[in-house]
Amino acid sequence: MSDDVFLALANPARRRLLELLADGPRTAGDLAEQFDMSRPAVAEHLQVLRRAALVHDEPVGRRRYYRLEAAPLKQVGDWLHPFERFWRERLRDMADLVEKEIPDD
């Protein structure tokens, strides 16, 4: 179920699409221009994002506007949360180490 979201994020082009849409809605063609690959390729990436409910699309005339739907990303945050303590601990350890190794100058 949350599987679709993690799968959507597995591709750098799709992550970039979400970043672009974070600044506001954009048309399909406008989005496609930002990439080196062909327009159909981008269209398929958008389909994957649609399937994961990460974007919402709305036709306006002969254009189609895509809008970010960030809610499903919360699932990623929720999954990640129990692991955060690991790198936080590590960060604290490093800070302690620096403090100990280089008392001052």
Place this chain on the structure above:
Amino acid sequence: MSDDVFLALANPARRRLLELLADGPRTAGDLAEQFDMSRPAVAEHLQVLRRAALVHDEPVGRRRYYRLEAAPLKQVGDWLHPFERFWRERLRDMADLVEKEIPDD
């Protein structure tokens, strides 16, 4: 570069492996027992995690212990962070709505 990490997380079996390892190091066979698939399949999933530097393995006698290496997960957290405001805003909106619709009782 951080591509490997997102790719590693795209598979539910690999996410489950990381969850299991969050409780402490485990042997390869012990991990494999937790899944319905064959032992070699789990071994290859572990290889993907190794490639993403999400686990560290250490042979002890004829066993091999796998240990979580959570640091690369921070990349996911960093990527996700700019999006958090979206569902937080949404959560606040919902809270406001509840407060307005149901003043008190």
Place this chain on the structure above:
DNA sequence: GCAACGTGTCGGGGATAGTTGACATGTCGG
């Protein structure tokens, strides 16, 4: 109407992922 535009989808081809059974390697217990 009709040509040009914006976009989705289909067919296909190459690459990679996921799974398994069989085999190879190294390690422990007697």
Place this chain on the structure above:
DNA sequence: CCGACATGTCAACTATCCCCGACACGTTGC
């Protein structure tokens, strides 16, 4: 030493992903 164990890796098959060119469909402007 030798059989049993724990594990990694290989060969092979299938499924899925990623990308493209080509086509189809609706919309706009004249």
